[in-house]
Amino acid sequence: MLTLRGVHAGYGRSRVLHGVDLAVPPDGVAAVLGHNGAGKSTLLRVAAGLLRPSAGTVELDGEDVTRAGPHERVARGMAYVPQGQQCFPHLTAAENLRLVADGRRDRAVATAEVLDLFPALRPLLRRRAGLLSGGQRQQLAIARALITRPRLLMLDEPTEGIQPSVVAEIQERIVELTRQSGFSVLLVEQHLGFALRVAERYHVLESGRVTSQGDGGVTAERDVRAALAV
Amino acid sequence: MTVLFGQLFTGISIGAVLLLIALGLALTFGQMNVINMAHGEFIMAGAYTTYVLQQSITGAGLSLAVALPVAFVVAGTMGVLLEVLLIRRLYARPLDTLLVTWGVSLMLQQLARDVFGSPNVQTRAPELLTGNVALPGGLTIANNRLFILALALAAVAALTLALRLTPLGRRIRAVVQNRDLAAVSGIATARVDRTTFFVGSGLAGLAGVALTLLGPIGPTMGTNLIIDAFLVVVVGGIGQLKGSVIVAFALGVLQATGEYLTTLSVAKVIVFVAIVAFLQWRPQGLFTLRTRSLA
Numbered sequence: 001m002l003t004l005r006g007v008h009a010g011y012g013r014s015r016v017l018h019g020v021d022l023a024v025p026p027d028g029v030a031a032v033l034g035h036n037g038a039g040k041s042t043l044l045r046v047a048a049g050l051l052r053p054s055a056g057t058v059e060l061d062g063e064d065v066t067r068a069g070p071h072e073r074v075a076r077g078m079a080y081v082p083q084g085q086q087c088f089p090h091l092t093a094a095e096n097l098r099l100v101a102d103g104r105r106d107r108a109v110a111t112a113e114v115l116d117l118f119p120a121l122r123p124l125l126r127r128r129a130g131l132l133s134g135g136q137r138q139q140l141a142i143a144r145a146l147i148t149r150p151r152l153l154m155l156d157e158p159t160e161g162i163q164p165s166v167v168a169e170i171q172e173r174i175v176e177l178t179r180q181s182g183f184s185v186l187l188v189e190q191h192l193g194f195a196l197r198v199a200e201r202y203h204v205l206e207s208g209r210v211t212s213q214g215d216g217g218v219t220a221e222r223d224v225r226a227a228l229a230v
Numbered sequence: 231m232t233v234l235f236g237q238l239f240t241g242i243s244i245g246a247v248l249l250l251i252a253l254g255l256a257l258t259f260g261q262m263n264v265i266n267m268a269h270g271e272f273i274m275a276g277a278y279t280t281y282v283l284q285q286s287i288t289g290a291g292l293s294l295a296v297a298l299p300v301a302f303v304v305a306g307t308m309g310v311l312l313e314v315l316l317i318r319r320l321y322a323r324p325l326d327t328l329l330v331t332w333g334v335s336l337m338l339q340q341l342a343r344d345v346f347g348s349p350n351v352q353t354r355a356p357e358l359l360t361g362n363v364a365l366p367g368g369l370t371i372a373n374n375r376l377f378i379l380a381l382a383l384a385a386v387a388a389l390t391l392a393l394r395l396t397p398l399g400r401r402i403r404a405v406v407q408n409r410d411l412a413a414v415s416g417i418a419t420a421r422v423d424r425t426t427f428f429v430g431s432g433l434a435g436l437a438g439v440a441l442t443l444l445g446p447i448g449p450t451m452g453t454n455l456i457i458d459a460f461l462v463v464v465v466g467g468i469g470q471l472k473g474s475v476i477v478a479f480a481l482g483v484l485q486a487t488g489e490y491l492t493t494l495s496v497a498k499v500i501v502f503v504a505i506v507a508f509l510q511w512r513p514q515g516l517f518t519l520r521t522r523s524l525a
Contacts, residue, residue, distance in 0.1 A: 048414050049413075049414070050410055050413065050414060069413070069418070069420075070410075070413035070414045070416075071413055071414075071415075071416045071417055071418045071419070074414065074415065074416035075416065079414075080414045082410070082411065082414065086408060086411050087408075087411070088403070088404045088407045088408055088411065088412075089407060089408075090403065090407055091400065091403060091404065091407070095400055098400065099397075099400045099401065099404050099415065099417070100415045100416055102397040102400065102401075103397065144415060145415075148415075148416055
């Protein structure tokens with residue numbers, strides 16, 4: 001599905017990624033784990049097209065998209081939910097969704113689908129997104145990404161900074177999504193247990209390099225903890 | 231009383247012109263953080279467009295009616311060219327943008343001098359706009375000033391509705407609020423930027439047409455207004471139009487009444503002092519965009 005080869009990237013003089021190789025299997029879930037500052041978010045920014053790598057390639061279904069802009073990648077079936085429950089604060093929740101659905105023929109169906117997935121959003125549609133709680137904004141953010149009916153969803157710490165009652169709800173939705181066929185997920189997570197439960201492959205990122213990787217599943221947790229402790 | 235009322239309405243119409251100019255600046259400055267010093271020359275382009283059209287269309291009323299859309303497109307196209315050729319290569323470099331657009335501004339002024347000559351030119355106002363509207367109590371309002379006010383208000387209304395209700399408006403607001411998120415939501419931000427530049431510059435063109443009703447057309451006519459328009463945007467607060475509307479009219483009235491009670495230079499000083507004092511009190515401008523997430 002998505003393949004990163006030898007990706008080097010950074011901001012100005014500070015280099016963050018030093019040759020990252022990573023593959024998201026078709027129909028599967030890959031998790032990126034690592035401490036703060038390891039380069040996880042930078043990796044997703046490169047994959048989403050917000051940051052151009054100084055070396056290396058990004059491929060989608062075997063096609064090189066390294067030079068494609070973010071909106072072109074969305075058109076090709078990628079969706080990205082950045083860190084921090086980002087939304088357009090002065091648009092209503094409905095407008096946040098409408099904005100992405102504009103010009104799509106399946107607008108009504110796609111909107112209904114994501115609202116079925118996050119029914120908690122229905123009563124909030126007329127409210128300005130900036131006035132929603134963190135958990136509500138994150139549900140809106142995921143809904144916004146899903147409205148384009150992506151084949152690959154990239155989530156950056158989807159449960160970080162969200163009240164515990166909503167975390168379980170969001171995790172459940174992600175599990176539901178990963179079960180769909182023809183759908184891949186690249187997940188950046190701090191919650192090891194959750195990430196390894198849903199992921200088929202995990203990659204541990206340390207100082208901009210993949211230092212260990214393996215198959216997901218609950219049994220992998222010990223290995224990952226050992227890898228991260230060093 | 232009659233004179234004071236006249237001054238007041240003069241101020242309001244100056245405010246209306248400032249508003250047309252400032253709306254464009256508020257769009258480009260708010261969305262792209264671009265300080266476009268050549269914006270004033272788009273006003274000039276709109277004014278000269280009116281002049282040129284009047285050479286071939288003799289009916290003053292008809293030529294004015296034609297000039298409005300044509301000037302919008304002429305100035306808008308100049309804005310898009312400037313964006314595509316220069317500004318988009320300088321995003322996130324505000325100082326360079328300022329210098330480059332200032333250079334473009336000087337070049338456009340010289341171009342106008344070469345084409346139309348340095349002396350000012352004049353257009354004929356349509357008969358309909360030369361008279362006055364008489365109000366009870368011996369007060370009068372000049373028709374041309376009333377027309378300019380209506381033009382500015384129509385532009386504000388159209389822009390507000392377009393921003394609020396159309397897909398393009400939603401995209402513009404989204405890019406203003408969170409550019410990266412807009413891009414990863416599938417919005418072609420570069421195209422939105424170009425459209426915004428077209429509309430913003432086009433509004434300056436409309437201001438140019440309006441100005442032909444008030445006075446002569448010259449190569450430097452834009453420069454005198456651009457500073458005031460920037461003040462409107464800064465004082466009004468960035469990221470929305472409400473502040474610009476209020477401040478444009480306030481500035482116009484303050485300027486006109488100040489001019490009447492004292493002299494032109496003293497009026498300018500009064501306006502600048504008032505703005506400095508205001509910005510000490512509210513450095514973020516009259517209105518700011520506030521949200522829970524940013525609080």
